[in-house]
Amino acid sequence: MLMGLAGEVSVSRDRLDSIERLLENKQLLTRSEIESYEPTSTVTAERAAWRETFLDEVLRIVQVELEAAETDDTQPYEEAIAAVENNSQLEKED
Amino acid sequence: MSETTNFTDQVTHAVLPCPTHDEFARQEFVRSYKQYLVHNVHGGNRTRYERGVKPAFDKKHKRAPNNRFEVRDAMVTDPYYRMFSTLLRTSQEMMWSSCQKPVERQLSQLNNAVKPKAAAKTLGSLKLDPALSVPRYHTAVDIHCQPGGYHSEFATDDASPGMVYDRGVHIYAMGQMGPYNDDMGASIVLWLKNHHPSFKPKRILDLGCAVGHSTAPYVQAFPEAEVHAIDVAAPMLRYAHARAEDLGVKIHFSQQNAEQTNYASGSFDLIVSHILLHETSEKAIHNIVKECHRLLKPGGFMIHAETPPYKGMDPFDAFMLDWDTRNNNEPFWSRSHEIDLDALSEKNGFDSEGQFEEMIPSAFQVAEAKRSEVFQGGDFGGGGLWFVYGNVK
Numbered sequence: 160m161l162m163g164l165a166g167e168v169s170v171s172r173d174r175l176d177s178i179e180r181l182l183e184n185k186q187l188l189t190r191s192e193i194e195s196y197e198p199t200s201t202v203t204a205e206r207a208a209w210r211e212t213f214l215d216e217v218l219r220i221v222q223v224e225l226e227a228a229e230t231d232d233t234q235p236y237e238e239a240i241a242a243v244e245n246n247s248q249l250e251k252e253d
Numbered sequence: 254m255s256e257t258t259n260f261t262d263q264v265t266h267a268v269l270p271c272p273t274h275d276e277f278a279r280q281e282f283v284r285s286y287k288q289y290l291v292h293n294v295h296g297g298n299r300t301r302y303e304r305g306v307k308p309a310f311d312k313k314h315k316r317a318p319n320n321r322f323e324v325r326d327a328m329v330t331d332p333y334y335r336m337f338s339t340l341l342r343t344s345q346e347m348m349w350s351s352c353q354k355p356v357e358r359q360l361s362q363l364n365n366a367v368k369p370k371a372a373a374k375t376l377g378s379l380k381l382d383p384a385l386s387v388p389r390y391h392t393a394v395d396i397h398c399q400p401g402g403y404h405s406e407f408a409t410d411d412a413s414p415g416m417v418y419d420r421g422v423h424i425y426a427m428g429q430m431g432p433y434n435d436d437m438g439a440s441i442v443l444w445l446k447n448h449h450p451s452f453k454p455k456r457i458l459d460l461g462c463a464v465g466h467s468t469a470p471y472v473q474a475f476p477e478a479e480v481h482a483i484d485v486a487a488p489m490l491r492y493a494h495a496r497a498e499d500l501g502v503k504i505h506f507s508q509q510n511a512e513q514t515n516y517a518s519g520s521f522d523l524i525v526s527h528i529l530l531h532e533t534s535e536k537a538i539h540n541i542v543k544e545c546h547r548l549l550k551p552g553g554f555m556i557h558a559e560t561p562p563y564k565g566m567d568p569f570d571a572f573m574l575d576w577d578t579r580n581n582n583e584p585f586w587s588r589s590h591e592i593d594l595d596a597l598s599e600k601n602g603f604d605s606e607g608q609f610e611e612m613i614p615s616a617f618q619v620a621e622a623k624r625s626e627v628f629q630g631g632d633f634g635g636g637g638l639w640f641v642y643g644n645v646k
Contacts, residue, residue, distance in 0.1 A: 193274060194273060194274045195274075196274060200262070203262070203281075206281065207281075207284075207285055207288075210281070210282065210285035210286075210289075211285065211288075211289060214285065214286065214289040214293075215293075218289070218293070218294070218340075221293070221294050221297070221336065221337075221340075222293070224297065224332075224333050224336070225294075225297040225300060225333070228297060228300045228301045228304050228305060228333065229300055229304070231304060233304075233305060
């Protein structure tokens with residue numbers, strides 16, 4: 160899974176590289192301008208905010224676990240299956 | 254759940270390694286990642302403990318956990334805690350890696366830039382001692398997971414541990430130690446100004462100074478004073494000297510062991526240290542305090558800043574603060590947080606009456622609160638406060 164992800168990151172990187180080279184060829188932007196780009200504090204803050212949203216997505220499972228802990232929703236799903244298979248309360252509540 | 258992230262950029266200087274666009278992006282990712290853990294993940298451990306782990310313990314033992322060891326035994330099998338712990342350890346490794354890359358890329362240029370100038374052209378000074386042996390408490394592990402720790406040299410006259418550390422500390426503290434990483438020194442200075450406003454030390458010594466980031470505030474606060482700083486690690490001192498020179502801060506650096514220095518007795522009126530004590534053995538801590546007593550003039554202060562001791566702490570909080578001992582290559586952390594501070598004073602010449610233990614406000618947080626009118630939370634242990642232990646001779 161991780162290597163699949165690494166592969167896709169590599170693909171994105173190649174695509175970005177193509178864009179940079181084309182922009183440079185068309186004299187719209189140089190790669191050294193990108194290298195030496197210094198973000199203002201507004202830009203830094205915007206990027207940090209983006210990264211937080213990004214990490215929300217990547218680490219979504221952490222929030223799921225936390226919500227379960229906060230709401231005492233910690234019974235394993237298997238118990239629900241077992242309850243159904245045993246024709247118990249779960250079905251009767253329908 | 255998220256709080257406004259307030260990033261302060263690190264002030265650059267001539268010897269701080271300059272990252273490429275992407276190297277910087279990698280470091281910024283680590284900073285965001287660490288911030289995310291603080292604001293969105295760390296708190297979940299307490300929730301899990303209160304709602305799951307502690308009730309389970311109670312059910313089994315008919316009582317709550319008595320101490321941090323019992324909390325630990327219960328928590329280490331909890332999947333949420335294990336996930337948090339893995340994420341945090343990963344962030345440490347990624348942090349050091351992201352700081353090493355720019356250094357490795359430019360090692361010889363940077364080491365060249367760090368070379369000391371002729372004595373006539375320097376503000377402060379640097380005195381190394383190749384004969385000084387690096388103590389085992391430094392060489393036994395890669396301290397706080399920094400590869401090679403403070404003392405390793407990867408080239409002749411190497412300063413790369415200092416280069417890696419200067420950037421690493423800024424990311425580790427997520428900018429909360431200020432643009433110069435000087436919050437610990439600045440906080441002690443602020444405390445002195447508030448509690449001992451007429452104290453004007455003439456000779457100041459910083460023990461275990463690393464890159465001198467906490468030393469600079471004393472130079473700025475007491476311009477009439479002569480400021481000395483020591484460390485056992487030559488690479489850190491080489492970097493510290495170059496850094497101080499570039500920032501225009503006059504400090505006399507020398508390679509010495511705080512357990513036994515070559516300074517004359519009674520030659521300092523203020524001796525300080527900043528998160529030194531948890532990186533050394535208990536025996537060494539006693540030697541250091543004894544040496545402080547020898548070096549201080551009558552009426553002189555010693556002040557050691559640290560993360561708070563476990564005494565009086567809720568067992569869960571103590572357990573969480575203890576994460577570094579087992580997970581971040583800080584083998585002395587646990588013991589140092591439980592050292593008997595009264596015995597430390599009394600066995601080494603100090604009077605228990607002069608002893609003080611306090612939580613002091615972070616100078617950076619105080620300034621930020623004034624700027625933004627919002628109290629920004631610190632990282633795991635700090636929360637905008639430092640613990641100081643000290644005494645007066």
